[in-house]
Structure formats: C-alpha cells, structure tokens
Amino acid sequence: MSGPVSPSARRRQVNWRLASAGIAAAVVLLLVAANAHLVYVAFASQPDCVAHAKTPGTARTKDGATFRAARSSC
Numbered sequence: 001m002s003g004p005v006s007p008s009a010r011r012r013q014v015n016w017r018l019a020s021a022g023i024a025a026a027v028v029l030l031l032v033a034a035n036a037h038l039v040y041v042a043f044a045s046q047p048d049c050v051a052h053a054k055t056p057g058t059a060r061t062k063d064g065a066t067f068r069a070a071r072s073s074c
Helices: 007-012 016-044
Strands: none
Touching: none
C-alpha cells in the first residue's frame, strides 16, 4: 500500500491545516478592512444641508405629498 515517504516527497507535501488557517486569516482580514472602510465612508460623507420645510405640511411635491426632515441639522 503506502510505504515510507521519501524526503524529497515530504518537502513537496502541502500542510493543509496551515494553508486553511492562512486562507481563513486572509478572509477575516479582508472583512475587517471592508467594514473599516464602510465606517470611514459613512463618517466622511456627511451630506450638506438642503432646502426643506422647517414646519410640518409646508413643502409639497408635485403630487401633493408633504415632506420635511426628520431631524434638521442646519
């Protein structure tokens, strides 16, 4: 069946446990980096002030609906 492994063949064998741990670490690092970028973009891209109604029911769209900001920061 399978006999002893020669030294040259042993050097060519892949340590699958080490390879899978490396791949898992790379995936986790990629997810952490993507989430950090998402948080950075969320804080860096704050929208400017836009004209909107300050009191309820004063601004109307072309179909008659009223709107206003939920919480005005301007």
